[in-house]
Amino acid sequence: MDNGTNTSFCRHLKSAALKNPSDLAVAVQKSQFGKLYYDEINFKTLNEKSDAVAYALNAYGIKKGMKAVLMVTPSIDFFALTFALFKAGIIPILVDPGMGIKNLKQCFIESKPDAFIGIPKAHIARKLFSWGDKSVKHVLTVGGNKFFTRMTGQMTLARLLEKHTVPKPYPIEMLADDDMAAILFTSGSTGVPKGVVYSHKMFEAQIFALKNDYKIESGERDLATFPLFSLFGPALGMASIVPDMDASKPITANPKYIFAAIEKYQCSNLFANPALIEILGQAGKEQTHKLPSLKRVISAGAPATLSSITTFSHMLNDNVEVLNSYGATESLPLTKIGSKTLLATQNITDSGGGICVGKPVLDVEVAIIKITEENICDWQEVIENDLLMPANKIGEIVVKGPMVSQAYYERISATNAAKIQDKAHVRHRMGDLGYLDQLGQLWMCGRKAHRVETLEQTFFSIPCERIFNTHALVKRTALVAITHKNSTKPLLCIELNKGVKISEFELFSQLTDIGKNFAQTKGISDFLIHPSFPVDIRHNAKIFREKLAIWAQKKFNPGD
Known part of the structure; x- marks a missing residue:
C-alpha cells in the first residue's frame, strides 16, 4: 500500500486515463418504454470532465476546504462531480436518502454544508424540509428540464460548464494521510446516523484490499449496485457498469435489467448486498439463468442467508464464490469468507455458534474484549484490566487497520464511546459481539445493544x-x-x-x-x-x- 504523506483518491483515475485512455470507465444503464440503452464514458474523457467540473466549481465559489452535500443519482455526472470534489479538496458529504426525512435533516444540521449539489427532486426536498438552510451558500442543480431551472432560477451543472470551461488539467489537491477528505453518514439502521470522517488514507487502504485480498485487476468490468463502491471501479482501472435501479432500495431492482447489463459488458465482478443476492438468486432459479462471465461476487452490508447464497450460486461457474465481507461505514472491509467455506459452517450456525465472517484481510487486526458500556480511552486499559477475551469467548469486536476511521464528525461523545487510542493508531469498537475461534476466524453473534441480559x-x-x-x-x-x-x-x-x-x-x-x-x-x-x-x-x-x-x-x- 502507498504510505506517502500526501495523497488523493483521484490519482488513480488520472493514472488510468494515461495508461488506458480509451478504455471504458463508466456505463450507466437507462430504461425507456421497456428498452435499455447506455451512457458511456472512457477514462480519458472522465478525467477531463472531472477536471472541467473542478474548475467550474471553483469559479462558482465552491473551493478547497468547503463541504458539499452530493445528492445525485448514479450517472456520468455523479462520477465526474465526485472526482471533481476530491480533486479540488472540497469535502463531499454522502448521505443515504433511505434514512428518512428526520434523519436527513439532522445530518445537514450536524455537517453544516457550504454547498448543496443535487438533482431537482433533492432540491425540492431541500426547500420543503429546510435542509441546510442555515449553512448552504451555494446551490447547484444536476439534470432537470428547462422549466424547473427557469422556475427556480438555480444554476445547473450544464450551464456552469458552459460559462467556465478551462481546457487544461486540474492540479489535484493532495491531502495529508489523516486530513478529512469526505463525510459518509451511516444508514441509521442501528441507531441515529453518524457522520464518519474519511481520509484519503482510508480510501487508499480500501483500494489496496480490493487489489490484494479480492484480486481485482485493471481492465475488469464491475456491475456496481452501490454508488460508493462504484467509485472504486475507475480508481482500480475497472469499468463501473451501473444498472437502472434505486440504489437506496435494492429490493425493488429489476433482475432482468441487471442480468442484461452483466451480459452486455461481460462483467467479471458483481457487488450486491444480501437483499439483492436473494432477489437475483430467485429470479435466476425461475429463469434457469446463468452468469458465466462473473469470476467474483462480493456481498456486504449484512449477513446473507446461507439459503440465498446457495440459490444464487447456481448461476455461477463452479469455481466462482460469493465473497462475504464484514465491516461497517466506519471500517470496511475487515474480514472476508468465500461461500464454499461459509456453507460448510451451516451446522455450527444452526446450532447457535454465530455466523462465520472469515479471517481478517491484510493489515487488519481483530480483537475481542469483555462486554462493557464504559468508554475505554487507551488500549493499555484493556491490557491492564484483563479485558481481552480468549478464543471461543463472546465479547465486543474491536478492529485496527488503515481503513479504520479516526472519528465521527462533530460527535465527540460518539467518538469517545467507539474509539480506543493505541499509540499512533486508533482502534474501533464495532458495537458487534462475536468471538475468534482457534483458527483465527471471526464469528458474529449480533449487536451489543441487542443482547438480552x-x-x-x-x-x-x-x-x-x-x-x-x-x-x-x-x-x-x-x-x-x-x-x-x-x-x-x-x-x-x-x-x-x-x-x-x-x-x-x-x-x-x-x-x-x-x-x-x-x-x-x-x-x-x-x-x-x-x-x-x-x-x-x-x-x-x-x-x-x-x-x-x-x-x-x-x-x-x-x-x-
Missing part, C-alpha cells in the same frame, strides 16, 4: 435466532427484551413464511422444544407472531428490534 444468563441475538430459524415454517425471528414483574426476560418475535397456517399453541410448543436442546436458548419460552418485521430499506435484513421490543412489551403486558 437476565439474572440467569445473557442471550445473544444471532445464536438464538438462528437456532429457531431452523423451524420449517419460520421465515425469521428477532430476540427482544421485555420487562415482566420487574425483571427482564427474553422474548422471541416470529415472522412466518407466506401462507403458513398453524395454531400458536402448536408452533410455540414446537419452538420451546427446539430451544430446550441448546444452552443458548434454554431460557426462552415466550413467543409472539409478528405479521412483517420492520427492516431497513437498503439491506432488508437489519431488523429494527427496538420497534419490535416496544410492540412486544405492549402485546405481552397490555396494561403497561
